[in-house]
Every structure is written in structure tokens, then in C-alpha cells.
Amino acid sequence: xxxxxxxxxxxxxxxxxxxxxxxxxxxGDEVSPGDELLEVETSKIANAVESPVAGRVxxxxxxxxxxxxxxxxxxVIAEPGSSPDxxxxxxxxxxxxxxxxxxxxxxxxxxAGPRSIDVGGARISYLAAGSGEATPLxxxxxxGGDANNWLFNLTxxxxxxxxxxxxxxxxxASTKAVGEGTLASLAELLLGFLDALGIPRAHLAGHSxxxxxxxxxxxxxPERVASLALLAPAGLGAGINAGYLQGFIAGQSRRDMKPVxxxxxxxxxxxxxxxxxDILKVKRLxxxxxxxxxxxxxxxxxxxxxVSLRGVLDDPARPVLVIWGREDAIAxxxxxxxxxxxxxxxxxxxxxxxxxMEAAGQVNRLLQAHLG
Amino acid sequence: MAKKTIREAINEAxxxxxxxxxDVIIIGEDVSGGAGGSGEEDAYGGVMGxxxxxxxxxxxxxxxxxxxxxxxxxxxAAGAATTGLRxxxxxMFVDFxxxxxxxxxxxxxxxxxxxxxxxxxxxxxxxxxxxxxxxxAQHSQSLYxxxxxxxxxxxxxxxxxxxxxxxxxxxxxxxxxxxFFEHKALYDxxxxxxxxxxxxxxxxxxxxxxxxxxxxxxxxxxxxxxNEVADxxxxxxxxxxxxxxxxxxxxxxxxxxESVEKTGRLVIVDxxxxxxxxxxxxxxxxxxxxxxxxxxxxxQVTVPHxxxxxAPTLEDAYIPSPAKVETAVRQLLxxxxxxxxx
Numbered sequence: 252x253x254x255x256x257x258x259x260x261x262x263x264x265x266x267x268x269x270x271x272x273x274x275x276x277x278x279g280d281e282v283s284p285g286d287e288l289l290e291v292e293t294s295k296i297a298n299a300v301e302s303p304v305a306g307r308v309x310x311x312x313x314x315x316x317x318x319x320x321x322x323x324x325x326x327v328i329a330e331p332g333s334s335p336d337x338x339x340x341x342x343x344x345x346x347x348x349x350x351x352x353x354x355x356x357x358x359x360x361x362x363a364g365p366r367s368i369d370v371g372g373a374r375i376s377y378l379a380a381g382s383g384e385a386t387p388l389x390x391x392x393x394x395g396g397d398a399n400n401w402l403f404n405l406t407x408x409x410x411x412x413x414x415x416x417x418x419x420x421x422x423x424a425s426t427k428a429v430g431e432g433t434l435a436s437l438a439e440l441l442l443g444f445l446d447a448l449g450i451p452r453a454h455l456a457g458h459s460x461x462x463x464x465x466x467x468x469x470x471x472x473p474e475r476v477a478s479l480a481l482l483a484p485a486g487l488g489a490g491i492n493a494g495y496l497q498g499f500i501a502g503q504s505r506r507d508m509k510p511v512x513x514x515x516x517x518x519x520x521x522x523x524x525x526x527x528x529d530i531l532k533v534k535r536l537x538x539x540x541x542x543x544x545x546x547x548x549x550x551x552x553x554x555x556x557x558v559s560l561r562g563v564l565d566d567p568a569r570p571v572l573v574i575w576g577r578e579d580a581i582a583x584x585x586x587x588x589x590x591x592x593x594x595x596x597x598x599x600x601x602x603x604x605x606x607x608m609e610a611a612g613q614v615n616r617l618l619q620a621h622l623g
Numbered sequence: 624m625a626k627k628t629i630r631e632a633i634n635e636a637x638x639x640x641x642x643x644x645x646d647v648i649i650i651g652e653d654v655s656g657g658a659g660g661s662g663e664e665d666a667y668g669g670v671m672g673x674x675x676x677x678x679x680x681x682x683x684x685x686x687x688x689x690x691x692x693x694x695x696x697x698x699x700a701a702g703a704a705t706t707g708l709r710x711x712x713x714x715m716f717v718d719f720x721x722x723x724x725x726x727x728x729x730x731x732x733x734x735x736x737x738x739x740x741x742x743x744x745x746x747x748x749x750x751x752x753x754x755x756x757x758x759x760a761q762h763s764q765s766l767y768x769x770x771x772x773x774x775x776x777x778x779x780x781x782x783x784x785x786x787x788x789x790x791x792x793x794x795x796x797x798x799x800x801x802x803f804f805e806h807k808a809l810y811d812x813x814x815x816x817x818x819x820x821x822x823x824x825x826x827x828x829x830x831x832x833x834x835x836x837x838x839x840x841x842x843x844x845x846x847x848x849x850n851e852v853a854d855x856x857x858x859x860x861x862x863x864x865x866x867x868x869x870x871x872x873x874x875x876x877x878x879x880x881e882s883v884e885k886t887g888r889l890v891i892v893d894x895x896x897x898x899x900x901x902x903x904x905x906x907x908x909x910x911x912x913x914x915x916x917x918x919x920x921x922x923q924v925t926v927p928h929x930x931x932x933x934a935p936t937l938e939d940a941y942i943p944s945p946a947k948v949e950t951a952v953r954q955l956l957x958x959x960x961x962x963x964x965x
Contacts, residue, residue, distance in 0.1 A: 535821040
């Protein structure tokens, strides 16, 4: 078929609809894969929708301000070189709308609901997407985060391999007890998680504190780590924004949390009420504050990073990708200076501490290329 | 995450706190049912079944059926609280407060202050509110405004199951007397409720809809009516923000003012009272603290100043309806901004 539907993507399990904020292209524009076509906003967050194909935008169906169900028709893209007439496009749109059932397309969310597994007595909740024989990818979130931080990445990266995103202990829906609460104890937990899922060897990607966790796991069991992707990671420097960590632990209300969470992003408007509510819902659970305090003392004692794991990157046989937002206000991008030559370092302009959310398309492409 | 009704959410909160803390007890009329008789134990579990099953787990020592004497229930609870227990006392219908208000207003609410901060009164008073049950004028009121007016009491008015569980656990752990108002019409409303224990701090409003054109502040059942209106008007392109304060004392005035600063228009929907109720209280606060934000007069959609009627048609007309709320919102949008003098 020469015409292709551009549909509202599903970002995270709870997304049911998205609103068109603005179009970056007009009808008639030629587009390439990865081009940002428009901005879509959910109740939680806004993000760019990228072109999945090369071609020409021949019809913009959803106008700014319109709200569509996940899977709804945003635009029609024609194959390069084809020149469908208006009647063909009308018929394509009519066919799509006639057969579209909101919420009926199970394929739109390749990731099912969260599952949980016992890891040495701890209940660990995780999301999984994709399948196949390729080496799996395991995503590890940072301090105070959870598996949902990967909402723009999990299914995107699952096209050619299984991808798992876990909630570390003390986070999300996992057991709240964190043990000694150090990178060492979290790395042991991560390796136990791989054992429990029967994964002998994996690509590991970690964000912030999760970056320190995957580095420490690699130090302990190098043979099990096919490659490392580190997003604004801990473990490569001494400093950390301790004020952020303390504010995150202490914050009780939406009004407390908003200025704290704003430090995570270059574009502070990404911090929506729903995003704050989701974080508060976890923070209110019994045991979470104590868990975060234990982790703070174990991983960032006195507001400094407890260990340096730069030596883990010395092995040139293991591919390493480091991604850092230039506007990161939590972990210093300069921590990536002076790493061995085989380590690929990508610094992203106008991006804060959450590159996988704030520059999701770019990060997904870098990770795809890194994973091969 | 499992869907649970408000009834189940409150029951789970009570069960988890009783399991966690042996000082938590339940006391009230028919909270289990069958005490002193030869009939079935746990015959009622409360008149609406909220405390069902707790006696089987915790026994009659901790789930205490009382005679029909509200003053005895409240007096016992207030006294027990000062000695270190954490009683959850039930006042079956809030309308019955007339016979036990001294124990609440003049005793429990005052202990901390009159004993120089040396006494704590960690009691929870659960009680039912709300019209629409064809239960006539003595079983249908929403008297949370009476308690809000008393310093020393904290007033919790949940609208959904997630809030009900977190606010109940917070209420039990709180060291002051907390009045917890449960609307009869909401017990079967379900939403996602974590299995684990969690607390929601008092004085933290919840925005149930985000909007830019009009703010609606509503409590309890009225939150659902406000949401319905917001969704309907949203389809017409009118953007309505709905704010559920969750607690009337303390009241999250900052969030109300923050929202009114953005929208410039305020509707308050309140089932408590036409005079000296929560709507009038909030309208007064906004007029005093946020007058410069207002682009139109504040609208209050309340019950009329009359007892709740028994005739079904009149009772239906008594309760603030979506149509009345919608009319109020439209009036604000049509109101011309006052000319500013130079």
C-alpha cells in the first residue's frame, strides 16, 4: 500500500488518549524516519511523535487541540515517489475511521501490565516487552524513579529483542525494604533478577543511580554483561545534587514536589500535576521514605557519591554508550570527561537529567545503534 | 493495581492499622452486630457493612458493640484516646451529633489545648453524610460544616476509594481528633487502590480535572458531579478545573488560590449548607485573599436553606445537580469582566 497511517502512540500503560499540541510539518512536506512530526500531550507528559517512515505527509487529520484515543489517526503519509489523489486519501481515511476501535488494538501497547517475581525473598515488579532469541536488554531506573520512567523507550527498543524494566527495591511496586541500600546490594539484586528470569547475559542500561547499579553489576559479573548504556549515571564522579535528593525525600505535597522535580528537566513545563501525583502515590506508601533515606545514606553519604566505578569501563571488549544532557542539574555531565577512548559519549543539548524522557527519540536511536 | 470500592478501601485501612497497631480499636452501634444476643455474630459489620469481618480477626475486645447511646460512644472514645488507645468510633449518621456534641466539641477538641499540650486525643470519628437515600430530614444531612467550625477537630471528606484509604490511615495515626465523613451514595464507587498501607497528608487538595477557564471546588459526592460537568463542557471546548480539597480542616487554601489565579472564575459546589457552610467559607476566603484574580463573581451551588425533604421529587431537587452546576459555570463565562477604573 502506498499510504500509511500515522497513529497516536501509546506511552506507558495508563495512556488512553493524547491531545495534539502542534504540528511541525505541513501537508506536502517530505519526511524521513525519526523526523519530529508533531507534539502530543497526555495528562502526564508531552512528547514528540516521530515519523516511522520516509515519505510525504499528504493529509493532516488531527488538528491542534483535538484529543484522540491511542491508535487514532493523526495523519496520512504517502510512500516516496507515489502521488495519491485526494479521493484515494479520502477513502483511506474513511476506511481507517470506520474500522478503528478505541482501546481495541492490543498491539498498540506491546507491554502488558506489570509482573512480579521473587528475587531472594524480595518481590520485584517489572515490565516486559518484545521477545526473540537476541540478548535481552534490562533497564534500571534511578533514585526515586520506577519502571514507568522508560515509557517512551520500553516498547520502542523491543522490536528486535526482549526488554525488561524493573522497579528497584524501595521503588514502584517492588518490596520496600532495601537491605543495606548500597550500589553493591542493588547490583546483587539486579544479578538475582537476571537469575530469576533465566537470563544468563544481558545488555544493561541504567539511569542515574541505576547507572551506578549496572556498573557495579558489571564489576561483579563482567561475563554476564554484553554491553552498557549509561544515562546521566552515578559511579563516574564524586558530586551529586544533594539538595535535590533531600528535597525529593522530604517532599510531602504537590507544592513541595514541583520545584524539586523541575530540576530534573531542561523544560520545566514537562512536570505535570499527574506526573507529580504518580510520584507522590509511591512516596506515600509505608516504607518508601525509610527506603529512600537508607539509599541516600548508602549510595550518596554526606551528599557525595560513595564509590567510583570508572575502572569498570577499562575493558575495550565491552561496548559502552554514555548519554548525558548538557543541562543536567542533578549529575555533572563533566563526569563523562576523560573516559577511555572506546567509550562513546553523547551529550545532548537542551536536555536535563532525564534524557530518555526529554529526548526520547534521540536516545532510542542512540540505544538502537549501540545495541546493534 | 486492584479496583476497590470506598467501602472496601476503608475496611482495608481499618484492618491494616488494627494489625499494625494493637492500640487501634473500633467502637460503635452494630459495628459487628449481635453483641449480647443469641443471634449471628458480625451480623451487621456496621449499618453499611464497612466494619464487616473485623471482629473475626480482632475479637470483641477490639471491635466493641455499644448500646444506643452516642454520648457514651464519643465520651468513651475521647477518654480512651487520652489514655493511649487509638479508637475509631462510629456515629452512625452525622445527624445524631446533637446528642453527643459536647463530647466532641467541648471535650475531645479541647484536651490538647486545655491541658497545655500535654494531652493527645488520637481518636477518629467515622460518620455518614449525604442526601438522596429517601431517609428523611434526620438521616440525610451533610453537617461537616459544623465540625469544620470547631478548632481542634480535623475534618476529612473523601470522594474516592484511593483517598478514603490513605486519609483513613492518616486519620488513625494522627494524634488529634479526626472526623471522617463518608457519603452514603459513594460506598460502591471503585478505583485503583494499592494493597499496601499508605497515608495522604491532610490539607493537600487533589485536582481531579485540569482546566484554564473556570475552577470548581467540590467535596465528597459533589466532586463527581463537578467532574461530570467538566467533562461535558470540555467537549464544547470549555476548560474546567476541578479541585477536591479532601479535608475541610485543614483547608488547602493555597491550591484553591493557585487555581483561581489561573482561571479567574470560581464555582463552589457544597452539600453542607446554604448558610454558614463550606461554600460560603471558601467564597469568603477567596474574596479576601484572591479578589484581584477574579474576573467574575464567585458562584455558590449549595443545597437550599431547608431541611432535607422526604418527598422523593423534592429531595432530588434539593441536591446540587449537574444542571445547576453547569448553569453556574456558563453564567461565569458569560459575565463581562468589570471595567477597571483608571
